Structure formats: C-alpha cells, structure tokens
Amino acid sequence: MLRCVMTKNLIASTQNIPLKAVMRHWLAIPLILFSATSALAADELRGEEFCFPAKDVPKLVDNLSDVDADRRDVVDVSLDPKFLRKDRGAWPDAFYLKKDGAILVDMPVMTEEDGRVPNFMSSVRQYPDSDICVLDPTRADRPIYDEGLYFEMGLSPLFHNKSGRYDMAELKEGTKDGKKFYKKMIPGAVRMFMPDTDYLAVRYDDFRTSGAQIFAVIDGQERPLEPELYKDMHVISFEDLEDWDASALIVKGGAYQLQPTVSVKTMKRFGWGQEDE
Numbered sequence: 001m002l003r004c005v006m007t008k009n010l011i012a013s014t015q016n017i018p019l020k021a022v023m024r025h026w027l028a029i030p031l032i033l034f035s036a037t038s039a040l041a042a043d044e045l046r047g048e049e050f051c052f053p054a055k056d057v058p059k060l061v062d063n064l065s066d067v068d069a070d071r072r073d074v075v076d077v078s079l080d081p082k083f084l085r086k087d088r089g090a091w092p093d094a095f096y097l098k099k100d101g102a103i104l105v106d107m108p109v110m111t112e113e114d115g116r117v118p119n120f121m122s123s124v125r126q127y128p129d130s131d132i133c134v135l136d137p138t139r140a141d142r143p144i145y146d147e148g149l150y151f152e153m154g155l156s157p158l159f160h161n162k163s164g165r166y167d168m169a170e171l172k173e174g175t176k177d178g179k180k181f182y183k184k185m186i187p188g189a190v191r192m193f194m195p196d197t198d199y200l201a202v203r204y205d206d207f208r209t210s211g212a213q214i215f216a217v218i219d220g221q222e223r224p225l226e227p228e229l230y231k232d233m234h235v236i237s238f239e240d241l242e243d244w245d246a247s248a249l250i251v252k253g254g255a256y257q258l259q260p261t262v263s264v265k266t267m268k269r270f271g272w273g274q275e276d277e
Contacts, residue, residue, distance in 0.1 A: 051133040080154035083115035087148030094135040178260030197260040201233040205255040213253035216246040
C-alpha cells in the first residue's frame with residue numbers, strides 16, 4: 001500500500017518518534033501511543049504504573065483543528081477522552097499528571113458507566129512537560145501493548161450518519177476526506193507517504209460483537225458481506241463495493257461507529273497494536 005523504498009526507521013528518524021507509534025494515531029490512542037520506545041518487545045510488561053509524555057497531545061489536537069470545514073461535512077473527529085475496558089476488567093486505580101516524581105493533577109474517571117475524563121485536555125495543556133500516568137496494578141503483568149484497558153481520545157474521523165445506510169457517493173467522500181485527518185496526525189516529513197483510506201471499519205459499541213451484520217445493496221437486494229475482523233473492527237474495502245456495483249452499504253446488529261481507514265495489511269505493517277501469535 002505504501003509505495004516507497006525508504007525504511008521505516010529512516011522515515012521515523014525525522015521526528016525522533018518510531019513510525020509504529022506515529023501510525024497508531026490513525027485509529028485511536030492506546031496507552032502506549034506516545035511511548036518513545038523503538039520497539040514493543042513481547043516480553044516487555046506494562047507494570048503497575050504506566051506513563052507516557054503529555055507534550056504531543058495538544059499539538060496533535062491542534063493539528064486536527066486545522067482541517068478545512070468542507071472536509072468535515074461527512075466525517076469528523078469528536079474529542080472525547082475516555083477509558084474503554086475491552087477486557088471488562090477493573091477501572092484503573094488512578095490517572096494523573098506527574099513530573100519529577102510529584103503528582104501535579106489528579107484526573108479521575110467521572111463515572112464507571114462511560115469512563116470519561118473531562119478535565120484531561122485542560123490539564124495536559126496546563127502541564128505539557130509532564131507525564132500522563134495510569135496506576136493499574138491489575139494489569140501489571142500484561143505485555144506493554146495489551147489493549148484490555150484502552151484510552152481513547154476520539155481522534156478518529158467518523159461518519160456523522162449513523163442511520164445504518166450509506167450510499168456510495170457518501171462513502172466515497174468520507175474515505176477521501178478521512179485521509180486529510182490522518183495526514184494531520186503524521187509528522188510533516190512523511191505525510192506524502194500516507195496511503196489512501198479506502199477501507200471502511202465498523203466498530204460496534206459492544207466490543208464483544210463478533211457476528212457483524214453488514215450488507216451491500218446490489219441490484220436492489222441486501223447481500224451479506226464477510227468483513228475482515230481485526231481487533232474490534234470489521235473492515236470492508238470500498239473498492240470491492242465499487243467492483244460489485246453496489247449502490248449502498250447497510251450496517252445492522254447494534255450501535256456502532258463507521259470510520260474510513262487503511263487496509264488491515266497496512267495496519268499490521270505499521271504496528272497498530274500487536275497480533276497474537
């Protein structure tokens with residue numbers, strides 16, 4: 001998908017951030033996103049306290065605000081910092097900003113129903129040179145890339161329409177505009193290598209949903225699709241829909257979000273999360 005001959009390390013060296021970490025901006029922000037480690041070793045554990053630098057967060061959010069208004073009519077980002085417990089386990093014991101060993105700001109999760117952290121952005125902007133830390137002893141022995149506890153900021157471009165039906169013109173515009181948002185999350189020196197976001201990912205609000213109900217309307221009939229499941233996303237190729245002369249995409253099966261994205265192959269190549277062996 002990426003048509004370039006540069007090595008990932010060479011590209012990443014322009015910003016002193018591993019390209020794998022940069023590419024994770026594309027979908028959501030796991031707790032490991034802003035880690036400056038060069039690799040995510042399988043035997044590296046999360047530990048009771050997990051910290052990552054705060055300095056990149058305001059910059060990333062500000063970059064996204066620069067996307068033109070005419071790119072936001074079909075898809076857009078919605079800043080909403082919150083924890084997701086994909087493993088249905090415990091909430092973290094604490095979430096705070098820390099500098100030189102001292103806690104600067106406590107950022108408690110507001111309710112156990114939604115996991116939201118409403119003072120996150122204001123706190124990070126106030127102390128950009130601090131570290132964002134999570135105290136989570138119940139997951140201390142898990143690999144550093146484990147996604148059982150997930151911190152999401154709402155930076156993925158999502159379709160405004162949640163009616164369950166999308167015509168092809170709407171999907172085409174959304175996949176095209178989605179790329180503009182993702183490019184804002186990548187260091188300027190490598191934006192030219194951003195692949196097209198010509199895939200569509202359905203993420204059900206209930207992460208346990210495995211049997212997606214996704215259909216293409218072909219010759220007036222709803223034909224069931226077999227999306228590629230990766231993590232909690234059911235991924236479909238927009239080009240496939242075009243090749244089948246589909247007139248619309250239908251999503252059923254519960255509350256969901258639809259976002260333009262890259263192929264599963266590209267996600268794996270640039271290390272969004274880790275594949276279980």
